[in-house]
Amino acid sequence: MSDLTCKLLIIGAGPGGYICGIRAGQLGIDTIVVDDQKPGGTCLNVGCIPSKALIHAADEFHKVKRFAAGNTPLGISAASPAIDLAQTLDWKNGIVSRLNAGVAGLLKKAGARLMAGRATFQDGKTVKVTSDGSTVQIRAEHVVIATGSAPVELPFLPFGGKVISSTGALALTEVPDKLCVVGGGYIGLEIGTAFAKLGSTVTVVEAASRVLPQYDNALTRPVMKSLKSLGVEVMTDTKARGLGEAGLLIETADGAEREIAADKVLVTVGRRPLSDSGNIASLGLATDGPFLRIDDQCRTSMQGVFAIGDVTGEPMLAHRAMAQGEMVAEILAGHARRWDKRSIPAVCFTDPEIVSCGLSPDAAKAEGHEVTTGLFPFSANGRAMTMEAEDGFVRIVTRKSDNLVLGLQAVGHGVSELSASFSLAIEMGAVTEDIAGAIHAHPTQSEALQEAAFAALGHALHI
Incomplete structure (x- = not known):
């Protein structure tokens, strides 16, 4: 066993770890990053990037x-479409491969060492890294857990078999005729919507009384309308019970049991932190649940x-991990930094998209x-009309006391790109007059922010 030393050892090369x-x-800290998977973590390899593709x-x-089908007012016609999902x-x-190489190149450019291997804690400053039968022991002054x-x-x-995770869904080479999604959170609805558009008959089974519970009904209503138009059946207050001969066994709200035919059953009921991997438990670190x-x-x-990223709790978002990773590096370089999560945007890439940053009206109350809300519908926005994207707001x-912006939300086509404006407004402590006074380009969907x-x-101008 050979030995290495460094000032900073990072376990995990996902968004938080590699950032x-x-x-x-960049700050001159002698750094080693260890991961047994390709750099980029879940987000790059089997999550955010593949799902958006x-x-x-x-x-x-x-x-x-x-x-x-001739189902468009644009006057465009096309031959019978087909898709080769393997292609x-x-x-x-x-x-994904291009981005893997990009992350590795950026680490090398910054002077950080990337090591492939499985890390196992020996103590709070020593980690054993095993790869292809060889072992290296690394001793570090500081350790970041980003698992x-x-x-x-x-x-x-x-x-296994018919039952797949989001990782398995993103690796399918054929479109399943019938797809059953267990779990009505953002991951299940994003992937379910995509396969419905590709031609699958999709059923969503959710044990709670509504899907996308982190968003209020006003934001989810256009999404539910879109799911219905795509032929997606959403079954709330319904519990999955296991596999049957032809598909998924369920129990409905009235206690009735039935089977839903399915070629694939996609389970998306949440994610668990890998806080029990690599002998982390031996360190005896304080925990909040898992x-x-x-x-x-x-x-x-x-x-x-x-510790940074998903292993530290909600919201389990790549950009949260990135912000934490950048902050920790600067703290170790002697900078004065603190973590504040108020301006973290959350985006759901359904159709239409949902973006939220800060407090909702109910959360603020x-x-x-005491709050004031302003809402502007895309049905009154010229750019949205020209894009056939009038659903949402x-x-x-x-x-109310000083017009400080506490939260911003939107639902609509492409609204994920408004997330930067939302986050910036809250981070900078904007008041309503700041947003109203900023000139927004016409015609753009961003005008809806100023109008709100x-x-x-x-004094709304266009409604």
Whole structure:
């Protein structure tokens, strides 16, 4: 066994880990990043990037099907469309490979060392890394745990064969005729929507009374309308019970049991933190349930050990992990930094998309704020009309006493790109007048943000 030393050792090369490594290297910190998977983590390899590639392919195919059916006012016609999902998979994999190489190149450029191998803690400063039968022991002054998360597996629906996780869904080479999705969160609805557009008959089974529970009904209503138009059946208050001969066994709200025919059963009931991997438990770190407990500098209960990303709790988002990783690197370089999650945007890439940042009206009221809201519908936005994207709106939530922006939400075509404006407004402490006074280009969907601010001030111009 050979030995290495470094100032900073990062376990995990996902969004949090590799960003932490890049920034630490830029700051002159001797850094090693260890992962037994390709760099980029779940997000790049089997999550965010592959799913958005599938969603894009599905959207394009769905458009062509509309043209072939003559179901469009645009005057466009097309021949009978077809899709070769294996070719789509090759295209998606090519994107992932390019980004894998890009992450590795950025770490090298910054001076951080990337090591392939499985890391196992020996103590709070020592890790054993095993790869292809060889072992290296690394001793570090500081350690960052960035081990991420994995899909939750139901004991009565173990992954394998007909039952797949999101990872398996993104690796399919053929479109299943019938797809049953267990779990009505954003992952299940994103993938379910994509396969519905590709031609699958999709059924969503959700044990709770509604899907997408992190968003209010006003935001999810256009999504439910779209799912219905795609022929997706959404069954709430319904529990999955296991596999039957032809598909998924379920129990409905009235206690009735039945079987839903399915070629594939996609289980998306959440993700679990990998806080039990690599002998992390031996460190005796303080936890909050299954998550590692951290302070506002991402320090754990053990001196010199930090934790970032999914392993530290909700929201389990790549950009949260990235922000934490960059912050930890700067703290180790002597910078004064603290973690504040108020301006983290959350995006659901359904059709239409949903984006939320800060507090919803109900959440703001629950915190004791007296609020003013302003809403502007895309049905009154010229750019949305020209894109056949009139479903949805932009909403602003402000504190009534001083017009401080507490939250911003939107649902509509392409609204994920408004997330930067939403996050910036809250991060900068904007008031309603700041947004209303900023000139927004015409014709763009972003005008709906300014119009929502006008509405909150009591003088909407285009409604």
